[in-house]
Amino acid sequence: MPLGQRAGDKSDSRYCGVETEFDDDMPQVLASNISGGFDFVVAPLMDPTYRPSLVKSDGSSASVLPFAGSDLILSPSQWSSHVVGKISSWIDLDSEDEVLRIDSEIALKQEIAWASHLSLQACLLPPPRGTSCGNYARCVNQILQGLNNMQLWLRVPLEKPDDDAMDASPNHLSGDSWEWWNSFRLLCEHHSQLSIALDILSSLPSANSLGRWFGEPVRAAIVHTNTFLTNARGYPCLSKRHQRLITGFFNHSIQIVISGKLLHSITMGISELAANHAENDVEGIHRHPLRSYLDYVGYLYQRMDPLPEQERFELGYRDFLQSPLQPLMDNLEAQTYETFEKDTVKYIQYQRAVCKALLDRVPDEKASSVTTVLMVVGAGRGPLVRASLQAAEETGRRLKVYAVEKNPNAVVTLHSLVKLEGWENIVTIISSDMRCWDAPEKADILVSELLGSFGDNELSPECLDGAQRFLKQDGISIPSSYTSFIQPVTASKLYNDVKSHKDLVHFETAYVVKLHSVARLAPSQPVFTFTHPNYSTNKNNQRYKKLRFEIPADTGSAMVHGLAGYFDATLYKDVHLGIEPTLATPNMFSWFAIFFPLRTPVCVQPGSPLDVHFWRCCGSSKVWYEWCITSPCQSPINNSNGRSYWVGL
């Protein structure tokens, strides 16, 4: 029975599981837990006393393994929907004891083969014993190579000692369980079917340290009954920090699994016991001993705020890689215009900027005598024309508008708009590329919306440099400047999606993406700034920037899968627009972030900086970025000569 229903949210975190002991009678195990309110069980598949080396080999190789009954005891859909296989916890592939090691390898392979035969959705692997897990990882990696769709959840305790002295020494045997996971997944080469089940303990690491996990493939969080506190009425509850963490899990499709024994029944009042008893009598079934924990988790789920409309709209885009638009080379489609024109917040900002520019340009006393020439370069289907005219009306200034647009299809719609609105006397439509248009007069104000997620990445600088010819010497460009930003992120999902293409081109491409399951490891930093108009003699849109990121010491080590990029633009004076997380314009949806992947993810240790180099390179027919890492290790230069990713001029 799902924990609840949140409008628009269809994530797996509605389903709650329970970890069980080994029991021969799987149908009974399943029935009692499902009727007790849980959605699935995490159950051992094999008798825990079984050891391959103890099986008497009587010469016949047909000895039957001690599996819990045949596959027929449950229906295929019961196996696949309600059972996660729990691999025997005695296995230890990195033991010094060779017999145990070989037994472990045989048992692990047998159990997973059996689980796979049952079409289970996932198996829970016992935790690695520290970072020395070479043989365990080798064996799991072999299994992963030939696995069906089943996921392998590596069990990892959520712990990291806060001992700073310990963290400072680079070679210590880390108590940070993230390191265990990291060793394991590197050996398994980031396999997309290897994921994580976190064991939640009663004490939690720092918020920065916890944050790392939201960029990793965590599928389940196992909450032990001894993690729960007891409220005044004797019921189980969680600390505030645990509550926030569980809510975070819900928001990231991470399923909760309750584990352990009932520890909160003692203080239950007699009347309640009686009530329970009565209820049980009525139903004819026993109340599940862990029901009160499940109820509390359900309460946390139902207590969450509903998703805001914009988030709901963007759910399908979460962590989904898209190629950036090439509006200069390609003509946008009607549907694209349609979507972007709906972003009222953006056009309100533009209108505010034009208002301020008009007021600065024309004093009140000249409002009726002076006509300001405003050119919208890249007018599309007209939203900036409308915003400008509204600004003129709001400020009582006289306006003459040129609407320049290179897409002939958009120009059709533009003409119809002007006719419909009766703007024929104010607006002149120019069907031309702004870089080659021969303007009949010079403009006071140049308005454009040519920015991409990374600011200059749709070649706003080159376009506005081309349009600058017809701006008056003291004219105003809206936007007047823009800056790109980047920050290092953990983003295993994005990394695996890029990797799945198995070629260099995809690793050297930047993607537009609604970032969700990522960990932002350090504050973003500015990269390139462009200012308009630009009258410097040595005009040059090439750029080079070195950036040093320091990851907070209490984070622990973390994996950088790539760089998240944003922009912030100054439209005019204090009117800005942008998506950099700390400066972002609220409720604007025109831009997702941009993501620059790294071919080889970089593990950053505490106290060791991440040095990033970024270039904006310009050729005769294209503009492109190159990027690399030089600390803590040296990456190759990515996208040399724009061989994989470029924007056409």
Next chain:
Amino acid sequence: MPLGQRAGDKSDSRYCGVETEFDDDMPQVLASNISGGFDFVVAPLMDPTYRPSLVKSDGSSASVLPFAGSDLILSPSQWSSHVVGKISSWIDLDSEDEVLRIDSEIALKQEIAWASHLSLQACLLPPPRGTSCGNYARCVNQILQGLNNMQLWLRVPLEKPDDDAMDASPNHLSGDSWEWWNSFRLLCEHHSQLSIALDILSSLPSANSLGRWFGEPVRAAIVHTNTFLTNARGYPCLSKRHQRLITGFFNHSIQIVISGKLLHSITMGISELAANHAENDVEGIHRHPLRSYLDYVGYLYQRMDPLPEQERFELGYRDFLQSPLQPLMDNLEAQTYETFEKDTVKYIQYQRAVCKALLDRVPDEKASSVTTVLMVVGAGRGPLVRASLQAAEETGRRLKVYAVEKNPNAVVTLHSLVKLEGWENIVTIISSDMRCWDAPEKADILVSELLGSFGDNELSPECLDGAQRFLKQDGISIPSSYTSFIQPVTASKLYNDVKSHKDLVHFETAYVVKLHSVARLAPSQPVFTFTHPNYSTNKNNQRYKKLRFEIPADTGSAMVHGLAGYFDATLYKDVHLGIEPTLATPNMFSWFAIFFPLRTPVCVQPGSPLDVHFWRCCGSSKVWYEWCITSPCQSPINNSNGRSYWVGL
């Protein structure tokens, strides 16, 4: 004029160059240096006062660059055979000064484009200024993407401070110039056209530190006149350590370039000056001012010992990757037998082992009454049969030989050999696979030569396990045991050859290779041992070994491109056979080393161990290795399930 001629050696190190100043008159520069005895010049191509930003842009974009004349001043073959272009040393692409940085980028691209137009074989790039060379490397990397066959020699001073305290701190700005090279080549992704010209200074780093460079793509060594000492007669000479280094360069096809001014003329006696003068008069040309340095380098060249015959024979195999044989799956060809049978050293060792085994088995008093049953398993065309019979003759023991061979083609030759030698009464030929032969009696001695470069890699363990059935309980196996060894190596040539295939399969394959241009970074360590006969109850040829290599502290950092593998076998008691460098049987040529590449080379810092894991895995139809690195960083598991490389059973 080449420095000399060494029998069989056609390496480039016979040619000696000279570094010159910029001179407009290139024909004169070339003529005077060639007639002075040098083979090529390293000469600037562009006026050193040229700066792109100083060129007056008069609007016409057709301004001529100040190149040293046209390409017609030398013939195409003169340009390509005798001139290495020296790129302007003022360029500094990582300067804080943006104008200098942009000038540098323009000039670098222009000069290399010009050199490339002239079809020069190489250009000498100025040294990077430390490890902060991101922009320089980015620019060179761009150039490399579209370069013709020209090599770019990055100039690097050969220096490494011996300050141990400095080395201990991991984040110091290293004075070790190898780090500069390493940063640069990582950013340029190990490009095969990026190589090194070492500047040899008067003080040299430790031998371990120097050794690293022999695994790197060093093409030239620039020896400055101030590096030379002065001998008793006033002539230039080099210290013993420098002499050894130069000889090492000769042996690795590294060309010497003399640089600097004449510094050793003052003490020259009057008579010699007169003699020189007379000679110059006779020839009508001037003696080259650096002739005495060239003569000394020529003397070092000619003084070298000639290459031993075996080395000469193996010259063509140096650093050439070969796939290991699969003698179990494939039948060897006659030519292969022919080659291996010539290895007399190997068969002498076998004969010695059989002698000792016969003497142990049959006391003198029973020599004429007891017949020892000896089986050669994998007899091929008969060399071990011959060695065994010679051992019987030598010890006066009576022998009955079964020669078991699975290759029917070899059996033909074996029959003819037995007839020719008149061995019909002693030798029985069995055309069968030893693993399924039904022997008519049991053997006292089992002799085999089934070892590969890595010992067990041609499946000797599996074959001998199969043959063990027909060995008496107290019988002897020759070999009685064998052990594989590995050691980490720098081997940029091998790495690039593997990389050139652009697929995973080649990175997960082991190669047989005559290692030459490699740096062996730490002593080899034993990996897997097999002993025969093997009567243990839990017979199992799977193996797992963890190894920790410590690279000597005075080496500095070094790049591990892969692991070199060897074997050592005990044939019988103290008679052994092997190729592990410190134990190698002299003058044996049957085996080259084996090379396990790493997909991503690992840079090892001083004091940080290299942890290597090796597995021998056995399936029903194949045997394979998997390997990985877990320190100083984590590699993926290579060759999972033998997906890329395996040996068929």
